Amino acid sequence: MSGAAPAEAARWPFSAAPIPDDAFAAMQRANLARWPTGAEVDLEEAFDFHRSLPSHKNLAAVMRRADAEGRCLTQPRGGFGTLELQLALMRQLDREGLADIVPTTTDSYTRNEQWDRAEAGIAESEAAGRSMLNGFPMVCYGPKTTRRLIEAIDKPAIVLSGTSMPRLTGEIGFAAGFTGYLGSGLAYTTSYTKDLSIEDGLRNYQYLDRLTAVYQAAGIELHRRQPGFLTGTNIPPCIAIVTCIIDALLAAGQGVRNYGLELGQTLHLVQDAAAIHACRELVQEYLQRAGHHDVFTPVTSLHWMGAWPYDDAQAAALVAYGGTLAAVAGAVSVTTKSTHEAYGIPTPEANAHGLRATRMAIYLARRIRLDTLPDFQQEKDLIGREVRPIVDKVLEIGDGDAAIGTVRACEAGLLDIPWSPNRQIKSRVLPARDADGCLRILEPGDMPFPKDVLAVHEEQLRRRAERDKVDFGRDLAVSSVYEISETLETLMPPAG
Amino acid sequence: MSGAAPAEAARWPFSAAPIPDDAFAAMQRANLARWPTGAEVDLEEAFDFHRSLPSHKNLAAVMRRADAEGRCLTQPRGGFGTLELQLALMRQLDREGLADIVPTTTDSYTRNEQWDRAEAGIAESEAAGRSMLNGFPMVCYGPKTTRRLIEAIDKPAIVLSGTSMPRLTGEIGFAAGFTGYLGSGLAYTTSYTKDLSIEDGLRNYQYLDRLTAVYQAAGIELHRRQPGFLTGTNIPPCIAIVTCIIDALLAAGQGVRNYGLELGQTLHLVQDAAAIHACRELVQEYLQRAGHHDVFTPVTSLHWMGAWPYDDAQAAALVAYGGTLAAVAGAVSVTTKSTHEAYGIPTPEANAHGLRATRMAIYLARRIRLDTLPDFQQEKDLIGREVRPIVDKVLEIGDGDAAIGTVRACEAGLLDIPWSPNRQIKSRVLPARDADGCLRILEPGDMPFPKDVLAVHEEQLRRRAERDKVDFGRDLAVSSVYEISETLETLMPPAG
Amino acid sequence: MTGVIGADTHIVGNRILSMALEEAGFEVIALGAITPAEDFVKAAIETDADAVMVSSLYGQGELDCRGFRDLFIEAGLDDILIYVGGNLVVGKQDWPDVERRFLAMGFDRAFPPNTRTDDVVEKLNADFAARAEGQRIAE
Amino acid sequence: MTGVIGADTHIVGNRILSMALEEAGFEVIALGAITPAEDFVKAAIETDADAVMVSSLYGQGELDCRGFRDLFIEAGLDDILIYVGGNLVVGKQDWPDVERRFLAMGFDRAFPPNTRTDDVVEKLNADFAARAEGQRIAE
């Protein structure tokens, strides 16, 4: 495995500007040559296939419509190691789960461009009669075969491939007929890689975004999406939104017009609603400022991304609440988990059950909104005061260029991600849950949060330390990692 | 079965005033003589047993503490036909379910004072090896044996016996060591009987409340509770609260000092929160006005009381949301159901699962409150404008006496209950769900709601009729009975 | 004729069923909640009913419905069509098994929870038509 | 020595484990996420490690961990204590069965999801003590 961007990537000067046409064309040729199935990619044929899809199978269109109608769509995750298993899974999620958006999660070898290993995983899975891979090896199957997945369902499909190396998977996925693709340079490089440089990660997604613009130029709207959940581990809204803004600026720079933003749930009804509203507004604020006036940026809420409880009943409550939170917050879609989350990849049945429970929760939430709640306003305002100083600093240090600023800001720790596996990320910023159940910043590392903002966070966290009778310190962060996975007996022992 | 109150009941003049000591003593003797186990009731011995209980096994104390601490306690329902099954159930609900309050639901024969049939049901259940009764036949077992249930758990226990004939079950239950008893004259007579007169029903509960006052005089605080859910079928908050006020006035009249109020969930986050706040305030308003200054009236929220969905995932969402609604509304306790609800009495496992999911939902709701939300204020205000005219009319027509006023108001249809099986209740009032998901009054029957209030209801319901493209009429009420039990495919078909 | 048997007060489904039958053109005698088995027979004789729609929701239906058919036979109403529906047994049990038990008790048809009134009306029409042709119920 | 094997980036549990081991007085070499099996061996030789704490969360642990013990044996580190923990297989599988599979692969101990660090520290201390007495692991 080589995490680095290919040599030719270095050929175009690194910035937030669009990749020049000729550089892109050369890169694309080299990219498609990396694995035999790359040769199956025929853009004109792919355009035709996309044109033949009804609009309800196009994720960009479906997201726009949901937003206009105030709906909250449901989407699970899911990928198995063989075509047969994946076909069955997607059919089940579509029909039994009533998923509005059907996913294909790729396996970790594919994500890491270890396609030979993925190939072996297919064989092992077939031999074992169960999936030995944690996702669908799309590149190994190639676009033609993979297209059978698209044909098997009557919904839009999205590629979920948590990696900083999306270039070949992106080509294959779009050519196969997927109309959505999750992943972004900043978010995934900081949360899914260890040695890859931030610059290389950004470049890789610039390629994917540029490819999306090529489809766009042919009249095909594709939905790109940013995974603001990062390491999924107590990410406070402000940090997620900073990455949403930066990745959105980079995507828009390449010509992307449909760019979804994902936020992991904090599990606090008011903080989540405030975060989702703030995210959409702040992303638009910076896009407009950069001259991108026509990028559609719906927000997706994600079921709890941290450690799940092991008890089925507790997990069921978390699933359902995830629907409530997304709906009340006005998210355009919600990405679901299941009661199996703490144990392993869910069975198709468990996955469909999670989808249905979430859907019912959305129904039950009716159209209730909290926008007029004073606490909501206050929290939203706070998020703005947290986000702007960081993003402004990134742009400043990059002399106005979001790409260059990001690389420099990560180096300097001005941009930091909690619990990151990437060695180039300081990972000194440390979040924890406060006494009210909101995620706050315990230690800011070198992130330039304003003093008054940090004072608010500290005060709330000190209240929690006092209530729980623990020291104000790192243990707050560690216990916050475990919290939601604790047993009910621990969380809420019987009264008396 | 004889639904009527016993002859001697007629001896004391019917009113909201306390039953005279001698009349009560005579009635009590006669009452205890109705079934052999009545002879086992020894009040002094019972007082001693209650005095020996730790305060965490006394429901009155536990409710007061929860209220002071802002906790939301959990309580399931549950009863099986034999002692062994009931012991196992209560242990499971206590230990696996973490129930804060452990129930004993009686069977329907016991409720209807058909103790001979209940006796046969015990035998049949033992023969069949499964419960052929829908609850525990407490009177047949008698107080001594029933006390084993109290000894088996480390929580307070409550008798749930949906009937207008609680006199012997009440004696047995309290003597056995139960510290809580659910049921009330107006609510249960209108929703659990067919031929019993309202007066007889009120008298029967006056007996129970008077008995509670006897314990109170001996220093034993017992928790009495009003079941405002009535027929459980789309009861709007105003109708539930009217019955809460009337039954509370009658209970306080007999000397009850701990009187819980139950409200079935409307399933609308804001309407439920408003209802629970309004209920507590309005009940206190009328109690104070009647000179009862020291009655503690905590509110309990009940998981959806209407028809449940048959799909496990949908039901799971409804269970969890029930915890969210109760917690956000600030209810002092929540009474839970399970995913088996639509099918039948849940297994102990399913029951415990429902408890745990609800408990987790309560935990996740943290201490979020909606009191400062303008919609909340508006809804709460509306409820006050609905409730006061009805209660004032009842008191007026009774020349200031709540008991007499109630009987007269029911006769006149000024007080009316939707979907009542009781022939003396007009059951002309008809509720339905409006476009926002709130329960409203479609047809008021003869209830004296102010015109401006009814105009609000009508407008909201017309909006629903328009949206659903159905006629504004009775079908709205019938489809509202089914609504929550419909499949997801019907409620929220896939987009596009 | 409709009613809820035994000590059961669950009237909503039975009332909605009555409303639907009326709307479908049947003449309905509604006995309401908490109706002893004997009252069904008495009313059937008095009103010369063609069919009886028994609800049982509260879980004790199995006890209440024992010998129900026999009461009608004893009263000479051998031929009357009898349906039963609701939550017939205690707890979540396998439906085919429950159905078998109730058919064995002599009910012509048994309906599971989640039955909608359209379905009942349809079956009833079919059975009346079948009877005109001499069958007991339609297949 | 701690690390997450294969292409797995789930670092949180492994990092918390490293923190806990350090607090318990062990000297910890943390290899971090995405660590190939060979790197564990290399680092073990370089640092003369006594024990290896391998995490695998992402579901491909069964593929990644094959032959892990053999690599150490080949390198002459026959005796090194090796634990594995996390979500070792794809999906929700029966733990005793999973444990058996990983012990058969040569791991000294395998830990299910929901393991807390106290438990690991305790087992590690016990095993080191057992080794001082010549056993492979404590019983």
Ligand code: B12
């Ligand atoms: C509302 C309700 C109540 C209300 C009833 C109000 C009233 N007066 O009607 C209240 C709150 C008072 C109540 C009380 C009790 N209930 Co209740 N109740 C329900 C609930 C939630 C909904 C029932 C309902 O109205 N459904 C809506 C109507 C439209 O549907 P339906 O009744 O099923 O009827 C339809 C079909 O079944 C069918 N159908 C019905 N009858 C017939 C007859 C024929 C011939 C045909 C063809 C079709 C047919 O057509 C109808 C229309 O579509 C159900 C659970 C559920 N379904 O979610 C429990 C339920 C029926 N109740 C139950 C019980 C046990 C009780 C109690 C004993 C209390 C308790 N456990 O604490 C008491 C009984 C009191 C008594 N003596 O009868 C149990 C029954 C248990 C079982 N069978 O194993 C249930 C299933 C809940 C549970 N899971 O525990 N209940």
Ligand code: B12
């Ligand atoms: C947070 C998380 C993530 C984060 C990881 C962030 C990071 N950099 O660490 C993100 C979002 C990036 C992520 C990504 C993915 N994840 Co993930 N993730 C989780 C989640 C929700 C929590 C894990 C966690 O941090 N727990 C908290 C820590 C403290 O606990 P822990 O890791 O279990 O560790 C403790 C014990 O297990 C034990 N332990 C751990 N290791 C060891 C080692 C030894 C020797 C010992 C003794 C003990 C021990 O001690 C630790 C401390 O108490 C779990 C599900 C869950 N548990 O709820 C899924 C889960 C682990 N992820 C899973 C998957 C599949 C993925 C992805 C492939 C994405 C996907 N499905 O879309 C990618 C993988 C990317 C990659 N190449 O690795 C699956 C694994 C499936 C399986 N085994 O069947 C899980 C179980 C979710 C699921 N049900 O599908 N994930």
